[in-house]
Amino acid sequence: MASIATFLNNFFLSLLILLLHLGCFIFTTTATAKTRDNHHSPSSKKRKISPLSQPSSPSHPKFKTHKPFSTSWHFIKQLFSTKSCKNPTTAPSPQSTTTTAKTESDIGAVDTNLFFPLRNDIFPCTACGEIFQKPHLLETHQALKHAVSDLPGSDPGHNIVQIIFKSGWPESKPFPNITRVLKIHNSPKILARFEEYREAVKAKAARHGALTRRRDERCIADGNELMRFHCSTFLCDLGHNGDSSICSQQFCNVCGIIKSGFSSKLDGIATLSTSWRAHAAIPDDLEREFCFMNVKRAMLVCRVIAGRIGSDLDEAEKDDGSFDSVMARGESGVCTRLDEEELLVFNPRAVLPCFVIVYSVL
Structure with a gap:
């Protein structure tokens, strides 16, 4: 009996060991087959493709969400492949974007x-661009x-200035030949001085009217502004062939007046009501005597702030500043109408030349 029991125990032990070996062999074969199938499956082939060709963002339409990984090796492999996919096309971080923006803003x-x-x-310069x-x-x-500009014959201002110039010329005298009509572009400084003087005349007229109860409405309104003529000479080719510059010669009177205005050293600036009277104020033999200097005539059409006008008999009142200009007397010693006589303006700021008429008398 003891031998039978020993035999049975050995038999069952051998059978158990055999079954254990068979189980291990079956498990190993199954795992090997699964591994081989995974290596040859389409999904594994897709994973072998270069990471640069895979979509880098989960929002990409070709991106597929994978099922939970069955083994840690699959997880580690997918983790590295995901990093390799994202690294080449990594989007700029907000910090780097901010730094770039700051750099660009700093450069700007x-x-x-x-x-x-x-x-x-x-x-x-609005005229030449310098x-x-x-x-x-x-x-x-x-x-x-850019002191002057030529007014062509087609310009309406050219015809108006010509009519004004010729209207006072007597028919018995040789008619002048107008070469060119130039418009003067006065500097802002000269314009400001002219307007400041007008305001001063208006204020003085208002004070004088309040004291004497005799209001001069014309002086209070615009300083008693008039249009007058002043004849002078020049030496250069002023306005020739469209030239808009002026010269700096010492004895070129017209250019000096355009540049700086009338001289304050004069006792008075002679302005006349007609071009003929202004022309006659300069003797004809002056051009002949100074022909070697190429002296030529020019007529200035001026705006004049006459203010309160006195006469030669009012010298005492002129000295105390009651009048702003004085009207010359006629040959009979009697003051005639203003539009027929010479008007002497005391302050050079009161005369603003606006046009230059270059002419000659045959």
Whole structure:
């Protein structure tokens, strides 16, 4: 009996060991087959494709969500492949975007700081485009290079100035030959002085009317502005062939008046009501005597702030400043009408030349 029991125990133990070996062999074969199938499956082939060709974003339409991984190796492999996919096409982080934006803004700020103040120091000439760094340089340039402009015959202003000039010329005298009509572009400084003088005359007339109870409405309104003529001479080719510049010769009177206005050293500036009287104020032999200097005549059409007008008999009142201009007397010693006589203006700021008529008398 003891031997039978020992035999049975050995038999069952051997059978158990055999079954255990068979189970291990079956499990290993199944795992190997599954691994081989995974290596040859289409999904594994897709994973072998270069990471650069896969979509880098989960929102891409070709991106497929994978099922939970069955083994840690699959998870690790997918993790590395995902990183390799994202690395080449990684979108810029918000921090890097902010840094780039700051860098670009800093560059723009540097450019603005370098060049924007320079624009404030640039003063271009609207006539020729030349650029200056100082406003007074621009003003000097315009006063010298663009002081006048030629009015062509088709311009309405040309015909009007011609009519005004010829209207006072007597028919018994040789009629003048007008060469050209030039418009004067007075500088802002000269214009400002003219308007300031007008305001001063208006204020003085208002005070005088309040004291004497005799209001001069014309002086209070516009300073008693008139249109007058002043004849002078010049030496250069003023306005020739469309030239808009003036010369700097000492004895070229017309250019000096256009540039700086009338001289304050004069006792009075003679302005006349007609072109003929202004022409006759300069003797005819003056041109003959100074022909070697190429002296020529020119007529200035001026705006004049006459203010309160006195006469030669009012010298005492002229000295105390009661009158702004004086009217010359006729040959009989009696003051005639203003539009027939010479008007002497005391202040040079009261006369603003507007047109130059270059002419000659045969």
